Amino acid sequence: MGVALWQGQTVAGDRDAALGQIARASRAAGQAGAAVIVFPELFLTGYERDDLNELALSVEDMADRLAPLAREAGCAICVGYPERAADGLRNSAICVSSTGEVLGNHRKIQLYGPAEAERFVxxxxxxxxxxxxxxTAILICYDVEFAPHVAALRDKGVELILAPTAAMRPFEHVGDHVVPAMAANHGLAIAYANLCGSEADLEYFGLSVIMGPDGKTLARAGSDPAMLLATLKRQYDPALVSTQAQDFRHVDETA
Structure with a gap:
């Protein structure tokens, strides 16, 4: 299975510019044989903005914009966007299939810091x-840093996590170490697509990565815009994939 991701800079509120990048990168990914391409968190608009309520789209509107791009590319598209929902603003990521169908729409579970908690449901x-x-499952940025969430998905049979991200300095260790450890410890693949460059007072560190379920780094970006491509095997040697779930021994400290 071919997997691609796009590490890009903020579009600073220009949704048309974002859709243009999505169209070009998705076509390239499809031509390279990728089944899916992942874009960063809130990539449609930019992350650090005060006008997300005005720029937000419903799931249906977002799907309408992505469906023709996915069909033209012959590649599924997963991208972060501000979702206008009945109960308020959501930090969401949608995945549309190569035939234009909505495969899933994930709403960020672990909101990061007081600013996100005030802004999003x-x-x-x-x-x-x-x-x-x-x-396949979607986790957004901070979501994928929580081992219980990754473990729960593994227990549900998930083999691949798509992770749109907007992670900033000085937390480079997340891209360098946390995400690779999540893949290795839980025996699943992760496509972690981060922003890069600056926005307001934030500096995104990039370091997007595609990790295999055997803990091997399949593709890694630096700090500049980049597209990554990697191939996941149909099956991996069980001897190379983590067995922690089966081997874990509970310690009863009351005994």
Whole structure:
């Protein structure tokens, strides 16, 4: 299964510019044989903005914009956007199939810091779907840093996590170490697509990565715009994939 991701800079509120990048990168990914391409968190608008309520789209409107791009590219598209929902603003990521169908729409569960908590309504459920023969889920940025969420998805049979991200300095260790450890410890693939460059007072560190379920780095970006491509095997040698879930021994300290 081919997997691609786009590490890009903020579009500073220009949704048309974002859709243009999505169209070009998705076509390139499709031509390279990727089944899906992942874009960063809130990529449609930019992350650090005061006008997200005005720029927000419903799931239906977002799907209408992405569907023709996915069909033209022959590649599924997963991208972060501000979702206008009945109960308020959501930090969401939608995945549209290569035929234009909505595979899933994930609402960020773990809102980061007081600014996100004030701005967004948190999600409360996982988002799972089948993609090119692999059970797939979406986690957004801070979500993927929580081992219980990754473990829960693994227990549900998930083989691939798509992770739109807007992670900033000085937290480079997340891209360097936390995400690779999540893939290695839980035996699943992760496509972690971060922003890069600056926005307001934030500096995004990039370091997007595609990790295999055997803990191997398949593709890694630096701090500049980049597109990554990698191939996930149909099956991995069980001897190379983590067995922590089966091997874990509970310690009863009351005994």
């Amino acid at each position: 948190p999600g409360s459920r996982y988002t799972l779907f089948d993609l090119a023969g692999k059970r």
